[in-house]
Amino acid sequence: MSLAGDFERALDPATIFTAAGMVPDPWQAAVLRSTHPRQLLLCSRQSGKSTTVAALAVHSALFDPGLVLLFAPAQRQSTELFKKVTALYRSLPDVPEPVALTETRMELPNGSRIIALPGTEATTRGFSAPRLIVVDEASRTEDALYAALRPMLATTSTQADQGRMVCLTTPWGRRGWYFEQWEHGGDVWERTKITAHDCPRITPEWLAEERKLVGDFIFRQEYLCEFVDTEEQLFPTALIEQAVRPAGGPLWI
Numbered sequence: 001m002s003l004a005g006d007f008e009r010a011l012d013p014a015t016i017f018t019a020a021g022m023v024p025d026p027w028q029a030a031v032l033r034s035t036h037p038r039q040l041l042l043c044s045r046q047s048g049k050s051t052t053v054a055a056l057a058v059h060s061a062l063f064d065p066g067l068v069l070l071f072a073p074a075q076r077q078s079t080e081l082f083k084k085v086t087a088l089y090r091s092l093p094d095v096p097e098p099v100a101l102t103e104t105r106m107e108l109p110n111g112s113r114i115i116a117l118p119g120t121e122a123t124t125r126g127f128s129a130p131r132l133i134v135v136d137e138a139s140r141t142e143d144a145l146y147a148a149l150r151p152m153l154a155t156t157s158t159q160a161d162q163g164r165m166v167c168l169t170t171p172w173g174r175r176g177w178y179f180e181q182w183e184h185g186g187d188v189w190e191r192t193k194i195t196a197h198d199c200p201r202i203t204p205e206w207l208a209e210e211r212k213l214v215g216d217f218i219f220r221q222e223y224l225c226e227f228v229d230t231e232e233q234l235f236p237t238a239l240i241e242q243a244v245r246p247a248g249g250p251l252w253i
């Protein structure tokens with residue numbers, strides 16, 4: 001690796017985008033430059049959220065040697081994210097050849113490993129002290145996955161030593177661990193919300209067409225990032241809450 005390129009990239013993860021011929025959107029640069037150990041990204045379809053965390057994974061593997069774990073609801077999806085990781089890595093002009101590379105795993109000479117896994121609790125076993133955990137399409141992953149991942153980050157002794165966790169998604173109903181953390185998780189998380197209107201690559205004309213095509217319910221979740229009640233639910237959550245707690249008081253007296 002050239003010293004100058006190496007140094008610039010170490011200092012600014014956003015330069016990994018530049019090397020791949022892309023200019024990061026301001027929110028992408030902010031996410032990449034953040035040093036917050038816990039991040040929730042609630043972003044529209046096609047806004048560039050997976051590319052952002054792929055760059056983060058590359059940066060972490062190069063400059064914070066250790067384990068990087070990529071999760072998504074299904075292996076197919078985490079493999080897709082892994083493809084973005086390897087494509088970005090390949091676009092960097094002066095990085096070392098991986099010592100091992102498969103469809104789901106890359107190992108670098110500095111000992112870093114990036115591994116793509118399906119989002120089940122069972123697959124988390126056997127891994128310890130990751131430097132970075134990424135959960136893509138997080139609202140669609142099981143509560144058991146989140147429960148299994150949290151302790152993995154607590155295994156290091158100091159705050160500075162702690163691994164990072166970045167969870168990205170579009171909303172998927174008003175339930176599940178991601179919804180709970182987004183709404184009620186407090187300030188342990190840094191939150192970034194990017195609707196389709198905030199993405200310079202999505203035009204208003206295209207959005208208007210898409211709204212007609214997918215309908216209001218899906219559009220509000222997928223493009224406006226609203227946690228809307230699930231289609232399966234017969235009554236909206238607010239109505240149920242009103243009915244069971246008429247004066248905002250306790251349910252049981």
Ligand SMILES: Nc1ncnc2c1ncn2[C@@H]1O[C@H](COP(=O)(O)OP(=O)(O)OP(=O)(O)O)[C@@H](O)[C@H]1O
Nearest residue numbers: 022023024025028044045046047048049050051052
């Ligand atoms: N800053 C950028 N400049 C140019 N192109 C970008 C930028 N960020 C992302 N892209 C491109 O936009 C497309 C969508 O990116 P990406 O797959 O990361 O989005 P996403 O939000 O994860 O989408 P999905 O909702 O389908 O999962 C890709 O072709 C990606 O290369």
Ligand SMILES: [Mg+2]
Nearest residue numbers: 049050051136
């Ligand atoms: Mg994606």
